Amino acid sequence: MTAAVTIRIQQADFDIGHEIAALTKSRTDVGAVVTFSGICRGSENGEPIAALTLEHYPGMAEAEIQRHADEAMARWPLTGLTVVHRVGRITPGENIVVVLAASQHRQAAFQAAEFLMDYLKANAPFWKREESPKGTSWIEARGHDETAAKRWTKS
Amino acid sequence: MKVKYFAWVRERIGVAEETVEPPASVRTVDDLIGWLSARGDTYAYAFETPRVIRAAIDHTHVKPDAVISGAREIAFFPPMTGG
Numbered sequence: 019m020t021a022a023v024t025i026r027i028q029q030a031d032f033d034i035g036h037e038i039a040a041l042t043k044s045r046t047d048v049g050a051v052v053t054f055s056g057i058c059r060g061s062e063n064g065e066p067i068a069a070l071t072l073e074h075y076p077g078m079a080e081a082e083i084q085r086h087a088d089e090a091m092a093r094w095p096l097t098g099l100t101v102v103h104r105v106g107r108i109t110p111g112e113n114i115v116v117v118l119a120a121s122q123h124r125q126a127a128f129q130a131a132e133f134l135m136d137y138l139k140a141n142a143p144f145w146k147r148e149e150s151p152k153g154t155s156w157i158e159a160r161g162h163d164e165t166a167a168k169r170w171t172k173s
Numbered sequence: 174m175k176v177k178y179f180a181w182v183r184e185r186i187g188v189a190e191e192t193v194e195p196p197a198s199v200r201t202v203d204d205l206i207g208w209l210s211a212r213g214d215t216y217a218y219a220f221e222t223p224r225v226i227r228a229a230i231d232h233t234h235v236k237p238d239a240v241i242s243g244a245r246e247i248a249f250f251p252p253m254t255g256g
Contacts, residue, residue, distance in 0.1 A: 056256055072255070073179060073180055074255070075177070075179055075229070075232075075248060075250070077232055078229055078232040078233075078248065079255075081232045081233075082232075082234075103255065103256075114256070115255070115256055135256060138255060138256045139253075139254075139255065139256040140253065141234065141253065142253060142255045142256070143179065143229070143248075143250060143253055143255070144253055144254065144255025144256070145179060145180035145250065145251065145253060145254050145255070146254045146255070147180070156180055156181045156251065156254075157254045158252075158254070159251070159252030159253065159254050163256075164252075
């Protein structure tokens, strides 16, 4: 069977169970699905936040995720990959992103999911603005996100 | 060419996108940042620390020395914070 890649950027929430089911439906060659979900925290650097607002670069965001998904498909024997990233206003406890990697065995699924998240963090054009009692401000990029992405290019 | 701005770069400049026609002497992304910075205070503020600005040409990340000739769309934005 062919491997399915699904990429969506949307305002609406998503159902992780539904996304897992979509990767395993009507096939019996999937032995592992690894799911990473990113959730909005209620504080940032010890300060409470009321919400995050996510902005993205339409067109490029999809292209960047697709490029990294293609690379993951080439690097690991996957049966499917799904990335759903939300944009707009998101409050603490709500989903932000989900990455699912499906494979016959767990190792490829674990590695592909981690690779995709590391690359998304450092290279996909999304930006978070936080709302706190002090007002709104753009969240600064963390140096360790770029370091995490770069380790996948070492051989 | 079309130029797009995102996140605080967009907020500082005050527009999300515009069409610009820089002179032929503006060859690279870095040159374009310099040329845009001279357009006014809002641009100078947005580009006050050029090393933190990221750029993309036609939806692909590029470095400051990338040549801009032939580009349809150039975007400027801060380091990304998605995921």
